[in-house]
Amino acid sequence: MSQIAGHLEPYLVLSGMLFAIGSFGFLARRNAISMLMSIELMLNAVNLAALAFGAFIPSLAGQGAAFALLIIAVAAAEATVGLAIVIAIFRNRKTPLVDEYDTMRQ
Amino acid sequence: MPLPDVIPFIGLGWSDVLFLILSGVVLAAAFAVVFGRDIIKSGLFLILTLGALAGIYVMLGAAIVAGAQVLVYIGAISVLILFAIMLTQSKLAPVKLAFQTQVTPAALAAVLLAVLFGLAFGSTEWGSTVFTDTPAATGTAPVAAALFGPYLLAFEIASVLLLAAVIGGLYLAMEPKGDDVGEELP
Numbered sequence: 001m002s003q004i005a006g007h008l009e010p011y012l013v014l015s016g017m018l019f020a021i022g023s024f025g026f027l028a029r030r031n032a033i034s035m036l037m038s039i040e041l042m043l044n045a046v047n048l049a050a051l052a053f054g055a056f057i058p059s060l061a062g063q064g065a066a067f068a069l070l071i072i073a074v075a076a077a078e079a080t081v082g083l084a085i086v087i088a089i090f091r092n093r094k095t096p097l098v099d100e101y102d103t104m105r106q
Numbered sequence: 107m108p109l110p111d112v113i114p115f116i117g118l119g120w121s122d123v124l125f126l127i128l129s130g131v132v133l134a135a136a137f138a139v140v141f142g143r144d145i146i147k148s149g150l151f152l153i154l155t156l157g158a159l160a161g162i163y164v165m166l167g168a169a170i171v172a173g174a175q176v177l178v179y180i181g182a183i184s185v186l187i188l189f190a191i192m193l194t195q196s197k198l199a200p201v202k203l204a205f206q207t208q209v210t211p212a213a214l215a216a217v218l219l220a221v222l223f224g225l226a227f228g229s230t231e232w233g234s235t236v237f238t239d240t241p242a243a244t245g246t247a248p249v250a251a252a253l254f255g256p257y258l259l260a261f262e263i264a265s266v267l268l269l270a271a272v273i274g275g276l277y278l279a280m281e282p283k284g285d286d287v288g289e290e291l292p
Binding site for chain 1: 117118119121122124125126129132133136137139140145148149152155156159162163165166167168170171174175178179182183186187190191193194195204205206208209211212213215216217219220223224227228232233234235236237238239240241244247248249250251252253256257260261264265267268270271272274275276277278279282
């Protein structure tokens with residue numbers, strides 16, 4: 001008999017906490033690659049929520065996993081382009097810190 | 107001797123303990139990703155987070171997504187991130203100040219977000235099934251039926267998006283020609 005792993009809410013709470021951690025990292029880190037890693041954490045939190053809904057709500061069976069697979073594909077595309085942009089900016093500005101990308105403010 | 111259904115003295119089932127261990131690993135490693143000073147270690151802890159999440163996906167009965175997680179996230183995206191870290195960490199980039207000046211508002215916003223999520227999840231009646239153990243694995247047939255039925259257009263758009271991302275990433279990361287505008291002198 002399971003008291004935690006058989007219910008929907010623990011998975012959702014874990015997903016919410018992971019999303020909050022990722023959003024903190026995205027807002028607070030200076031390094032552009034750390035920000036991209038935080039975005040990956042947030043996307044994974046969303047994946048976890050989608051899979052939990054798909055597993056626990058009968059009318060959504062299969063759709064949660066389909067959503068998660070699509071999100072993984074989009075996350076791969078996002079990581080590719082994001083990291084390429086970071087490398088391209090680094091080639092010009094010689095720094096990965098986002099608060100030093102202030103050319104348009106001067 | 108067969109194992110008892112419920113662990114003595116704790117009153118939790120084995121799947122509960124597995125879920126608690128995996129979610130603890132996920133949260134601790136995510137904290138290490140976000141708070142770590144050394145960005146290489148952040149990248150390695152990101153791999154740990156994604157691996158433990160793949161375990162939770164298996165507990166949710168979605169083995170195909172767990173496989174995709176291992177292949178795509180741990181196999182490809184993590185390697186990409188680690189390579190980008192190695193390409194962009196120079197001696198000119200200080201590693202000391204890891205956080206922006208807005209770290210306190212960011213922490214407040216994140217805590218507020220977590221509290222909001224908790225309230226929303228706790229107060230909503232989801233009408234969800236309650237399993238005596240973890241949800242049974244449903245196989246890949248329902249996933250395929252959803253992916254190639256109602257979500258076929260999204261699937262095709264995702265494939266086009268991946269192609270565009272590959273070409274765009276290649277173009278962006280390409281070494282610029284010498285006479286390109288905007289190149290700074292070393």
